[in-house]
Amino acid sequence: LADVEGADAPEAESHLPGLGSGVTRRDVMKAGAAVGVAGGLAGCAGTGAFGNATTDTESSSGDVPDHKVPPGEHDEYYGFWSGGHGGDIRVYGIPSMRQLTRIPVFNREGAKGYGYDDETDEMLEEAGGYTWGDSHHPSLSETDGKYDGEYIFVNDKANGRVARVNLTYFETDAIVDIPNVQSVHGCCIQSPNTEYVFANSEFRTPVPNDGRDVNSPDEYASLFTAIDPDSMDVLWQVEVDGQLDIVDSDKDGRWVLSSSYNDEEGVEVEEMTRDDRDDVKAFDVPAIQELVDAGEYEEVNGVPVIDGTKSSPNNQGDNPIVRYIPTPKSPHCVEVTPDGNYGMVAGKLSPTVSIIDIEKLATADDPADTIVGQPKVGLGPLHTTYDDRGHAYTSLFIDSQVVKWDIEEAVTADKGSEEPILGKIDVHYNPGHIQAVQAMSTEPQGDWLVALNKLSKDRFLPVGPVFPDNDQLIYIGNDKDDETGGMELVADHPVYPEPHDAIFAHKDKIEPARTWDPADYEGEKEFVTEENSRVERVDDSTVEVYASVKRSEYGLRDFTVQEGDEVTLTITNIEGSQDIVHGLAIPEYDVNLALAPQDTRQFTFTADEPGVYWAYCTFFCSALHLEMRSRMIVEPA
Ligand code: CUK
Ligand code: CUA
Structure with a gap:
């Protein structure tokens, strides 16, 4: 530990020469991000309970297990990172963060011959023939809510595709180019048994996008797509109001939550941000499947499309197929707790996380009543992950921190309260996704967390005008009554552009083949x-x-x-x-x-x-x- 932290930690908090005393580099970073990302919010930086907290990362308590794995020994966890517009999946060992391999997905890769033999070449050609993809949200297949080690599904944000990576061979074996959509952002499997893979189209377009309605943005639509994980065929799509973003499934195979921005359905940024509310959509999957089975859809490009807009008859009455839950502006993350009780929604423009009580989705008369808590966590909350002890960890893009908070306390506390906050730790800098080990399954492990930081700035040797991103490993196994709530930063890792999200499984969950069969x-x-x-x-x-x-x-x-x-x-x-x-x-x-x-x-x-x-x-x-x-x-x- 000592050599990592000794080298980095004091540096990170040192005062910049030339700036007035009391101004740390962190403050500069924070202000820069706030101005760039959320304009007027800059003035609010540091108003939270821990907003100006600096963390003494040197104060290693000595009860953090060594993250360095000795030569010849194996890591405890597999980490699967999306490679962003590199198009691949990167596989790391955790906690060593050693890169084990890369699995090409949307990108041809000479080192693996991927895209060079007839089979993989045809697969890429049939999936649209694009030369690249933006691999984004990896999701591990599950059986009974546990990672079963069979597949990773991952979306191509750029070209509206979803790929399947076979974890027996660590090789991509299917890609579907989804009709009627442009850009897929959210992607997840259905818990607990991977009966569907869901994909959220982000950009609103005419449906079908064949030249009709090009100048009538009102007619554009965003679609929620269900894919069969075995055949990788598109099963159906649901048209909604607004613009879909991230998606996560409950743990019972019924509800799927999607964040959604641009409820105004504008095409320019001023229009998209006119109102002060957006929503989260909760899709009732069995109800949608029933409509499809009953033939109550319109077929577009061979896909059954169901009307899930607010005014649709499918959404009137007691059992709407899509519940529109009003939230603060631009909700981004949706991450369901390991016990399946809550869906956490947060996004950039509000300093809160909205807690959706999943059980209430079926019963609440007013969808707004499903929001049972709204802790104030800090500036620019983006993504939330979990340990095995009832804590949530939310990345704060603008504050450049990870905040740890108590889930049940946040449900009982008043909305807007900072009471549930247990601690904050600085990260370097501007985290997007964060992920803790096995947090997307029903078996969170609660020892390691990685913050995928967008900017490394001064943390590594400079490599030209563009620096690597910085994946920081944080130990979360200790609950302490200190500034960080026991979180401890243990290592920095430079990464090639641009990992977007990651998912971690215990090594026993993955059983790669020794040879081909x-x-x-x-x-x-x-x-x-x-x-x-x-x-x-x-x-x-x-x-x-x-x-x-x-x-x-x-x-x-x-x-x-x-x-x-x-x-x-x-x-x-x-x-x-x-x-x-x-x-x-x-x-x-x-x-x-x-x-x-x-x-x-x-x-x-x-x-x-x-x-x-x-x-x-x-x-x-x-x-x-x-x-x-x-x-x-x-x-x-
Ligand atoms: S999401 Cu894709 S652009 Cu995974 Cu937070 Cu940001
Ligand atoms: Cu070298 Cu075979």
Whole structure:
């Protein structure tokens, strides 16, 4: 601990030269963020109970477990980070924060051959053929409210897609390009049993967006989409008033909460912020499914679309399919507590978190009555996460802090009260998402929390005009009656742009395969052995090449095709040992296959340039790795 904190903590709180005494760098940061983000709010900075608190991060109490994992030992948790517009998922160990791997999702990735073999290339092409995506909200599949380690679902905010990552192979295996929407922001699975994946379209557009109503913003709509997690087909969509943002499910498979801004349905910022209220929408999923089953929808681009706007007949009477719960302006986060009792909603422009009592959703006459608490937590509250002891932790974007508060106290306290606040800790700087271990499931662990800070400023060696983000690891296992409520900052981690959100599962929840199981692709691709490595001419212009690969040779030392042939390579890594991976690259033909043990990949291309082309292995697999070659001979026509 000492070397991390000794180096960073005093720095962070030191006074900047040239500024009047009493002005810390933190105050400068805070004011800067406030001005940039919420204009007039800057003047309010520090009015909260702990608003000007500075934290002595040196005062390590000695009862924080070591976050450094010794060489050769494993971390306690898997952390899955979305990679933002990098398009991937990054996998870290917690608490060491060592990066274990990256899983390409919406991005082609040479190192993993993802997007280079026929299968993944076709998947990306069929999902719209975009060259990038903005991976945003990763959600782990659940059984009985517990992470089951099967899949991560994650949305592409940019292009309105949702992808599924198979955690047996740590590989993306499906992407759906959602019709009728533009930009998907919120994305979550349905608790407790992953019967649906939900996706919130953020931007309002005409539905369908085919040139109609382009100049009639009143006709634009935002849609709530349900996806089948097995087939990854879009099942139905619900049109709503306003503009959807983040989404989270209750723990009983009924209600799904979505924050929503721009209730004004404006297209310019002044219009979007005219009123002082927005709302959270609570979707009654079984009720919606009933309407779909009864055929009471309009089909748009092959998708059943249900009317969930306020004036819709579906929302009149005692059992509306969507409840519109009024909240302070621009609610952002929605995070349901691990016990499923409450949904926490907060957002940028109000210093409060609104606590929605989920049980009341079915019974309250007035949706406003479902808000049972509203603690005043600080400036710019964005996201909330949980421990196993009834505490909530909310990131404060403008205050650059994490605030810890007591959930039940916040329910009993008056709205606007600071009483439930247990402590605040400074983070560096401007946190967006925060996440505690297993907090999105019914089994929060309550020891580690990560604040995903947008700005690192002075925390690392400068790398040009743009600095890394800063993921800070905070120990939350101690409850103390001190300024931070026992929270302790233990480490900084620079990160490549731009992780957006993260989700953490205990290591026992994830069971990656040791090798591929050829039964998984039987009937689709041949498992090519050494004996059946061969070249097959299909017709005058089509050739199929089958080759095995092992240390340190390909099943074919060379293969010959004719200029102009369409060539399909089918390559199997016949190794039985975990981690023995081989590649197959062919220069000038843009061939790049990466083959995990027992995996088979295919690649199709046209051999349009005669000559000799060396095929080589891209992974350092043995002492004879460099000699590991094959030769493609393209005979002139
Ligand atoms: S959300 Cu996406 S832009 Cu996850 Cu807080 Cu901010
Ligand atoms: Cu196989 Cu290098």
